[in-house]
Amino acid sequence: MITKGEQCSETVWGERVQSWQCQKRAVVVRDGKPYCKIHDPEYIVRKNAERQAEYEAKTEVRSARWKLELTAVNACKKINPDNPQAVAESIGDMYEALKVLLGIVAHNALPSEAKIRQAEKALSKADRK
Numbered sequence: 001m002i003t004k005g006e007q008c009s010e011t012v013w014g015e016r017v018q019s020w021q022c023q024k025r026a027v028v029v030r031d032g033k034p035y036c037k038i039h040d041p042e043y044i045v046r047k048n049a050e051r052q053a054e055y056e057a058k059t060e061v062r063s064a065r066w067k068l069e070l071t072a073v074n075a076c077k078k079i080n081p082d083n084p085q086a087v088a089e090s091i092g093d094m095y096e097a098l099k100v101l102l103g104i105v106a107h108n109a110l111p112s113e114a115k116i117r118q119a120e121k122a123l124s125k126a127d128r129k
């Protein structure tokens, strides 16, 4: 009968294809064989599942980021194929200008020359070559 506290039964491989029995103390018995904590087959299965889940979560985050970047770059290229970077750098200004103009229009007013110039400046920033 095998009990806890016996030597772990896992084989450890060293350099130059040497191997030896793990020197750690067994803490569990699985299918009649003693194993230390890190060679416990159930621990290994659990650890692999955790690593897989972590990998999949990271892959999902990377994939979502990649999709966002691709969408943003393609949208910028559509507006200014020669200089999508200019579009990316002008988005904040265009957003602000559009909000201001829509706010003025919503009050049935006409935008001032300054507000129109602000919007034109944002657009020309996006259109620059």
Ligand SMILES: [Zn+2]
Residues within 6 Å of the ligand: 008, 009, 010, 022, 023, 024, 035, 036, 037, 038, 039
């Ligand atoms: Zn071991």
